[in-house]
Structure formats: C-alpha cells, structure tokens
Amino acid sequence: MKKARVIYNPTSGKELLKQHLAEILEVLEKAGYEASAFRTTPEPRSAQMEAHRAGLAGFDLIVAAGGDGTINEVVNGIAPLEKRPMMAIIPAGTTNDYARALQVPRNNVKAAAEVILKQQTVKMDIGKTDKDYFINIAAGGNLTELTYDVPSELKSMFGYLAYLAKGAEMLPRVKPIPMKLVYDDGEYDGNASMFFLGLTNSVGGFEHIAPDAKLDDGKFSLLIIKTANIFEIVHLAALMLNGGKHVNDKRIIYTKTSKLEVIPKSDKALMINLDGEYGGDAPMTFTNLHQHIEMFANLDAIPNEAVIGYEDEKESHYDAVTKGFIKEVEKLSQEDIDGDGKIGGGDDKDNKHC
Structure with missing residues (x-):
C-alpha cells in the first residue's frame, strides 16, 4: 500500500x-x-x-x-x-x-x-541557489527589503495590507543599487531598485507581476526595475495592477531565463529574498530545475496556457484518439468493402442499403 x-x-x-x-x-x-x-x-x-x-x-x-x-x-x-x-x-x-x-x-x-x-498533477519547476531551493520567488534590492520589516503579528492580522503599508513607508527611502545580472539572453550592468525572479504568476496575492508565467517550462520570469524614482515606481505598480501592462515599459526589463547570476557592484550588501525570507547575500546564482517535483493540483481550474505539460497531455490524448479512429476506419474498410467497391462483400440481393 x-x-x-x-x-x-x-x-x-x-x-x-x-x-x-x-x-x-x-x-x-x-x-x-x-x-x-x-x-x-x-x-x-x-x-x-x-x-x-x-x-x-x-x-x-x-x-x-x-x-x-x-x-x-x-x-x-x-x-x-x-x-x-x-x-x-x-x-x-x-x-x-x-x-x-x-x-x-x-x-x-x-x-x-x-x-x-x-x-491531477503538475511536474513543477523549482529554483535552486548555491545551497537552498525556492518554490515561488527570488528577489533582491531595496523594494524587497520590506518583507523583512513586517512583524509576523501584522502579517497574520492584516495579510498583504501589512506589506502595502510598509511599502508605502519605505518608498521615499528606495535608492538604486549597482548590480550586474547575467541571464540567458544577455546581461544588465547598471543601477536597479530591484530584480525579481518568479516561478509562478502569484506573488503576495497579486497575479500580474509575471502575467505569462508557466509552472513547468523550465524558465523563470525575470523582472528588473531600473528606476528608483518614487513616482515612476508608483506608476509601474499601477500598470502592474492594470493587467500586467508594466512588462512592456521601458523602465523595466522583462524576459524569460533558465539561469540568473547576480553580482553586486558596490560595498553595500545585496540581500536576497527567497520565498519571502532572507536567503543570504549576493553574489548568487539561481538555476531553474525543470519539472523537478510532481505536485497535486486542480488542473481543471488552471489556465491551459500556464501549464505546458497539460497542453502536451491534452494534445497527446487527442492524437491517440485520432490515431485510434483512423485505425478503426481502415479496419472497417478492409473487412467490409470488397474489391468491387461494394459494402459487405456479398451479392446485392443479400445486402440492402439505405
């Protein structure tokens, strides 16, 4: 058993x-x-x-x-x-x-x-650092530090409203941090207020930070916020809440990557957030472990485009049904159609057709 x-x-x-x-x-x-x-x-x-x-x-x-x-x-x-x-x-x-x-x-x-x-199951991607694993996010920069400052009592009492309140308090103190980020399709070397690496589309109850995230494609959603201007950050947050429109903004780099190397470019510690908790300081390398753990999920409610394995499963099922249908038709043709093109293979008087 x-x-x-x-x-x-x-x-x-x-x-x-x-x-x-x-x-x-x-x-x-x-x-x-x-x-x-x-x-x-x-x-x-x-x-x-x-x-x-x-x-x-x-x-x-x-x-x-x-x-x-x-x-x-x-x-x-x-x-x-x-x-x-x-x-x-x-x-x-x-x-x-x-x-x-x-x-x-x-x-x-x-x-x-x-x-x-x-x-119903999904073979989920997870993230790996040099020593730890994470299931949802890795992030670094001033904007991520608010998660360390919210007391657990406030989290329990007010949920994500506690984060929003702390974030509003911190915004005036957000400063750009020089960093080098090396990912699949290139690198960014400059100031940023935050980088964000996501495995799902849900972060802190918001579902538009990485709007096209897939659970099992072997790729992180990488978001780099280059600006540290308070008004621009508020504007980007509004775009994010309005259907994930922030991903096309020129003040942001948004891409997919299977790996990310984070290298600090100043003496100030670049703290890393792993799934909402302090996970050490950069330099750090993040690797996507493709379909590493099979999880039970409510696939009926997950959008098809969010799970490539589910799409493949449905496609293979469709192919199997199609092939089976064709095979049965070919079998029927061989058994029931004679060489003269008559159905049944017997005399016309023995076969009445509508």
Whole structure:
C-alpha cells in the first residue's frame, strides 16, 4: 500500500490544521494511502528535516500543510533526493501564493485535501541557489527589503495590507543599487531598485507581476526595475495592477531565463529574498530545475496556457484518439468493402442499403 506523510504546522491558520487533521487523514486513506502525520516543532527547519527523512524512508506522497514557509521547507527536504516523493499542499498561511498558483482551495482544509482525489498533477519547476531551493520567488534590492520589516503579528492580522503599508513607508527611502545580472539572453550592468525572479504568476496575492508565467517550462520570469524614482515606481505598480501592462515599459526589463547570476557592484550588501525570507547575500546564482517535483493540483481550474505539460497531455490524448479512429476506419474498410467497391462483400440481393 502507498504511504503518505502529512507534515503540518500546528500554529498556521489559527490552528485549523490541528482541528481538521482527522479529516485530512481520512481523505488520504480514501485516495489509497496509508496515512500518518508529523507535527512541526519550533526547531529550525523542522518540516525540512522530516520531509527529507520521509523521502529517504520511501514515502510515496508528502502533504505540506501550512503556509508558504512550510511548503518551502518540505521542498527543500525532498528536492536533493534522487528519488523524490510526490507532493500535495493544504494551505493555511497568510497569502498562500503557491496554493493560488495550483488552484488549491485556500479557505477550506478538507476541500484542499480532496484535490488529491482528482488525481491531477503538475511536474513543477523549482529554483535552486548555491545551497537552498525556492518554490515561488527570488528577489533582491531595496523594494524587497520590506518583507523583512513586517512583524509576523501584522502579517497574520492584516495579510498583504501589512506589506502595502510598509511599502508605502519605505518608498521615499528606495535608492538604486549597482548590480550586474547575467541571464540567458544577455546581461544588465547598471543601477536597479530591484530584480525579481518568479516561478509562478502569484506573488503576495497579486497575479500580474509575471502575467505569462508557466509552472513547468523550465524558465523563470525575470523582472528588473531600473528606476528608483518614487513616482515612476508608483506608476509601474499601477500598470502592474492594470493587467500586467508594466512588462512592456521601458523602465523595466522583462524576459524569460533558465539561469540568473547576480553580482553586486558596490560595498553595500545585496540581500536576497527567497520565498519571502532572507536567503543570504549576493553574489548568487539561481538555476531553474525543470519539472523537478510532481505536485497535486486542480488542473481543471488552471489556465491551459500556464501549464505546458497539460497542453502536451491534452494534445497527446487527442492524437491517440485520432490515431485510434483512423485505425478503426481502415479496419472497417478492409473487412467490409470488397474489391468491387461494394459494402459487405456479398451479392446485392443479400445486402440492402439505405
């Protein structure tokens, strides 16, 4: 029997996961898994260590239940393994960007678990640095530093409004940072207020920062904001909220890349943000690991253009149906049409046709 391990953060989502744990395990058993659970502890990287142990122990599925931080830890636990278990997520955090990208219900624990019953999966790209993995974003520059300054209490109480308030406070202090960014199609060497590397289209609840992001194409969405002028940044933010129109603005470089090398050009530390948390200082290299982890997702609700594997799957299914139809027609022709062009192969008196 297949084995599943639920790794859950008991403090996420007002302790909803703890209250609904029995329902989650019941859904997993209905899906054909022998299910068990692990409650994370205050120990650093508790979820990561348990995910790594479960992966080595041969578990077929690991369910990350908690916020984006818990999901990040579970991915970091299994990503280095040669044989990786499948993953599912049950969101219970503040913004739940990853659940939004996979179209997993964000306000109903049992409904999120029941996505597994649909048996729909995506082989997701993930990002890798020199020592860590990330699932959604990597970023650097003044504009990203606000995520470190928002107290966790405010995040829980006000969600992304807390980030917006802190961002408005920080804007007057945004300064350009000299950096060199080397990507697939070229390089940028100059001042920038931020670079952003995305794996999905959802960041902090906004779905237009990387409007054409694909989940499994082996490419990051790279955004470089060259200006540090407060009014221009506000204008770019308005363009972003208005359907992702910022990507065509001359004050921005927007491209796709499978790799990014970040080299600071000043003595000031260029701090790197990985999935909303401090991930070290540049220089740093980011690599896209193409279709590295298979995740359960609600494919019916994900736009087809966001998942190339799903498009390929539908196309191959269509091809299979077409080939089968042609084969049946050819078989019918050989069996039922004689050499004289008559259907049935017998005398006319024995075959009446309409």
